[in-house]
Amino acid sequence: MTRDYPQARARMVETQLRRRGLRDARVLEAFLRVPRHRFVDPALDGEAYADRALPIGFGQTISQPYMVALMTCALAPERHDRVLEVGTGSGYQAAILSRLVHTVFTIERIAPLAERARALFRELDLTNVIERVGDGSIGWISYAPYQGIIVTAGAPEIPPSLLAQLADGGRLVVPAGSRANQSLLVVTRRGEHYERREETACVFVPLLGKEGWGDD
Numbered sequence: 001m002t003r004d005y006p007q008a009r010a011r012m013v014e015t016q017l018r019r020r021g022l023r024d025a026r027v028l029e030a031f032l033r034v035p036r037h038r039f040v041d042p043a044l045d046g047e048a049y050a051d052r053a054l055p056i057g058f059g060q061t062i063s064q065p066y067m068v069a070l071m072t073c074a075l076a077p078e079r080h081d082r083v084l085e086v087g088t089g090s091g092y093q094a095a096i097l098s099r100l101v102h103t104v105f106t107i108e109r110i111a112p113l114a115e116r117a118r119a120l121f122r123e124l125d126l127t128n129v130i131e132r133v134g135d136g137s138i139g140w141i142s143y144a145p146y147q148g149i150i151v152t153a154g155a156p157e158i159p160p161s162l163l164a165q166l167a168d169g170g171r172l173v174v175p176a177g178s179r180a181n182q183s184l185l186v187v188t189r190r191g192e193h194y195e196r197r198e199e200t201a202c203v204f205v206p207l208l209g210k211e212g213w214g215d216d
């Protein structure tokens with residue numbers, strides 16, 4: 001059976017995003033365009049636009065559409081921005097961002113996930129996504145500073161390296177808390193001051209690595 005993906009996306013955007021208060025037109029447009037079903041296992045095709053996170057292998061998940069959208073809005077992406085994503089996973093969040101900003105740098109620690117995402121970026125012609133394998137808890141110094149940094153795994157506390165790699169006026173979106181549950185924090189850099197607000201409660205897979213939970 002061939003599914004009507006554009007229709008499934010339109011319904012997702014209306015019922016899961018717009019009706020829950022996410023109204024940024026550019027962000028919603030990105031969700032209408034990016035084929036989420038390409039980022040999930042073909043066996044889960046029927047669930048691709050469902051209102052939940054889905055497994056992507058290696059004990060990891062692609063986040064619920066609403067959470068991806070909420071984090072994207074919290075990042076307040078602008079066209080000329082360079083954005084760092086920590087935790088490429090399926091590549092879906094990076095693909096959404098690629099439509100909204102100038103360049104997306106994304107790091108994943110699990111090589112096979114990174115490779116799968118890289119192949120998808122190429123197939124979908126997302127030429128402004130640069131990815132690599134590594135520990136993103138310490139950021140990606142070569143291209144710093146970033147106007148936006150988004151962490152899609154739960155940290156024990158805000159990684160200092162990520163704060164340091166934020167441009168003046170830049171926003172860092174990071175779930176922080178215990179392993180079981182976190183708060184989605186949004187930190188805005190103002191010179192050497194950092195303003196911090198809490199967006200919502202959330203549950204993410206752990207951020208491992210040097211400034212995460214350690215390497216286990």
Ligand code: SAH
Pocket residue numbers: 060061062063086087088089090091092093094107108109110113134135136137152153205206207208209210212
């Ligand atoms: N943004 C992803 C969500 C992936 S889940 C998506 O749209 O699908 C979080 C990902 O973070 C997992 O793939 C996990 O392997 C990765 N991760 C955890 N700790 C990391 C670290 N220190 N550096 C890079 N990636 C990390």
